[in-house]
Amino acid sequence: MRIEELSTMPGRVAGKVAFITGAGRGQGRAHALRLAEEGADIIAVDIAAPVENVPYPMSTPEDLAETARQVEALDRRIVAEVADVRDLGALKAVVDKGVAQLGRLDVISANAGIDITVPWHKVTPEIMRTTIDVNLIGVWNTVMAGVQHLVDGGGGSIILTSSANGLKAGPYQVPYNSSKFGVTALAKSLAMELAKDHVRVNSVHPGGVDTTMAEFALPAFEPMHEDNPALFGMLGAWIPGVMPPREISNAVLFLASDESTWVTGAALAVDGGMSQY
Template sequence: MAGRVEGKVAFITGAARGQGRAHALRLAEEGADIIAVDIAAQVENVPYPTATPDDLAETVRQVEALDRRIVAEAVDVRDLDGLKAFVDKGVGELGRLDVIAGNAGIDIVGPWHDMTPEIIRTTIDINLIGVWNTVTAGVQHLIDGGGGSIILTSSANGLKAGPWNLAYNMAKFGVTGLTKSLAMELAKDHVRVNSVHPGGVDTPMANGIFGLPDNGFERGQKENPDLFGMLTQWIPGMMPPREISNAVLWLASDESTWVTGHALAVDGGMTQY
């Protein structure tokens, strides 16, 4: 039986670990080949460890173990020229591009008065402009191929602001707006654009934040405890990244060909509270 994305090629950012790796593996399981990028280096102003070259190499190993092709390289999503050059190279090797998954992101947490200009700029540049760069780097290949699917990772905090997460909220609400704008304009080219809105996901990023000895959520809660309930979700616990990848797979597949401009929350009810 053919996989749900058999013969498709997907470009995924932030693919070295966490949700990005999970997306690469889930799509590969269902027949896709992968173009993968990640900065694979420590990001400035981020207090927890970010991805490494070894992380990206492990994603490559796991995709190849599924007998799918993958081309991968360390590229910063803030580097539009670098992204475009690598996507063009990947399409040259793999023959086409059908799916773009703009997943790369960071989160620097703390009360509003701890948000420095550097934190704001780094977060916006990666989480919003980096997503725009991701689309810009690859969308012409989708158009030239007759259409495709773009899936942009926003957040529950792109539908409902979360406390002590000002820069992240700004960027993720921006991704929601970017999705709807692109969906309108690219529909005539048979390119669908949707956003996915994860809640709490068990990833190195989330665990890195909560593992900090002085994490911003705790500082915020001490200053403003009445806001802590904003983080409530109905299904308890942290979800595995694969739960988000299942949503990405559906949006990448031909099962969702009339779904565009949609904000799909996979958040255990967080945005409903």
């Protein structure tokens, strides 16, 4: 087959529309671009503003606009709006607008999340609440904003971003671990109930990914190493290095595609072995 023929072949998610949260940068942007490369149109949201108690800079409206520009450069359509995953009404308004413009919804990628790394005795009620509200309630909101479109359309794929810490936990991340274990359970629970509607639900569990969140989280562990060095073997992985976001996007693509039509309720670790320590 000639190269020019390959370039005109339909992609693995051609004709599908995917709703992605946290799409301003990092894993969310990578997911949007990877799915667009394979033929999907995109509904993208990001808070594009600071979040209380989060110690690293969040994405900006310019970041979200850049995601839209890159998707459009791939000759795919995109509806990109600023919205907070803690606001179910705002999410539903964006999804409904996107479906009205793009015609359907097939994939939900609940990717948005935060990480506030502190030892247990420095976790405040505000830190705990913010983390649960964004990482768990926000994921539930994301599903609720779009799932009826999948049911009405005859099926689809929901992909919830958990973490290696949603399988084994990890030190100095009580709020994050609690939220990510909740996401793992949420995926399995929804998978059971939605299977009759041909909607499959799976969770993806990244290890260390080269994003702004990881850039700020990893140094936060250093002062705690002296306090309890026995715990730090848990942070390793069998494959050395920090993976690029696209590695997670490849897993999202598989779960979004028709290659995974009998995969549901799975917890897919893409972590270089971190969750096996």
